[in-house]
Amino acid sequence: MDKRLARTDILFALGFLFMLVVAVAAFFYGVQVGTERANDGTQQESAAAHEEVEASPNAYSLQDLVSFYHTVFLPYREFVNEWNEAERKWLSVESADRSSAIKELVKLASAQYDSAKIAYIPPVSPLLQEAQDDYLKSLKLYINSLSSFASSANEGTGSILLSQIKKDAFYKEAVKMALAGQTAYYRSMAKWASIVDMTTDYDSQAKTLLELSEWKSLPLITKNLLSAKYMEEQSLTGSFLPQDLTARIDGFLASGQAETMKLKTMGSVADLLTRTDAVRDGDFLQQKSRFYGSQMLPQLPFFSAS
Structure with missing residues (x-):
């Protein structure tokens, strides 16, 4: 009796194995797609919830x-x-x-x-x-x-x-x-x-490369945020805070030195001041009455000399 498999039997076995592989691959692909869609849905729901939370009138009191x-x-x-x-x-x-x-x-x-x-x-x-x-x-x-x-x-x-x-x-x-x-x-x-103050967009998306003409028109709180962004970008640590950098930039502009040195952006002025160690803790308080007497600020201790 010939125990060898006929060609048709071999082809049938190979076909069965191929279909099995395809089925398994399809299953795992479906799982992956489903997981990705679920994650996308979760992220969208999370983002929507985040926006809803931030829209709360009690937020950031x-x-x-x-x-x-x-x-x-x-x-x-x-x-x-x-x-x-x-x-x-x-x-x-x-x-x-x-x-x-x-x-x-x-x-x-x-x-x-x-x-x-x-x-x-x-x-x-x-x-x-x-x-x-x-x-x-x-x-x-x-x-x-x-x-x-x-x-x-x-x-x-x-x-x-x-x-x-x-x-x-x-x-x-x-x-x-x-x-x-x-x-x-x-x-x-x-x-x-x-x-x-809902009339002004204080949470500016402006970059630290913005022109000095635009910097001058920004409210103090937005300037401070940009100074914080700059410090993060440059990995700057030390005793001074973002408002101290803001005050030094505004003082530098008021002196006319930025124009003399042909500096065009907030970042270029900040580079000069920080690289020469020209920013110190307390610079903001020294310049507060000169530049920011009418500016809105939250009543936080580091914004007050008392």
Whole structure:
């Protein structure tokens, strides 16, 4: 008896296997398409819900902005101020105990993280929730970065240590998240202003390359938002805040130096000022009465000298 398969049997088997493969592939393709459509639908619903939340008349209230300042922004800034002071000390005092200083900084960052984490941000102000998340991530990344240098911090010089820290991936991400949080906070202020004064679009989509003629016509809150954007784009950290950069830009324009130097954009002036360390903490308060006496601002402590 011939046990070999006939050609027709072989062709039938191959055909069956081919159809099986096609069926399986079609099944998984259908699953993928269905998943993608479901995700698209979820994202659309999320976006619609986000827009609905932002449209709420209770969104971005002054109370929310002030509460965020005290419960999230201020704890973060207190850590950053201590970090900036440590940097200055390490560069000027080689005998400083940098290892102990780092341990104290890590301890402070952990305490500020715990403090800011429990702060309640109402869902009607999603940008403030975003800012809180970014600041928390930044503090956690600072903890991870600085902790890795604690045991070896007293080796070498202070400048070498700082160079090593600032090349660390966790440190770079900590800076990135902090600046993203800062931009979200200043955009929240723009949202507040747009609700208070519905005749003006304070939440401008203008870029930092905008012409100086356009910059001059913008309200202060929008200028501050653009300064925050610039700081985020350039990864600029330090003691000064967006409003300090805004004030220095306006002071530079008022002096006529921008025209003399043929600078055309907000970004080009900001580049010059920041690269020459011409921006300082408190510049805004010094220029407030000169340039911004009639400008609308939320009643936040860093906008007031008192």
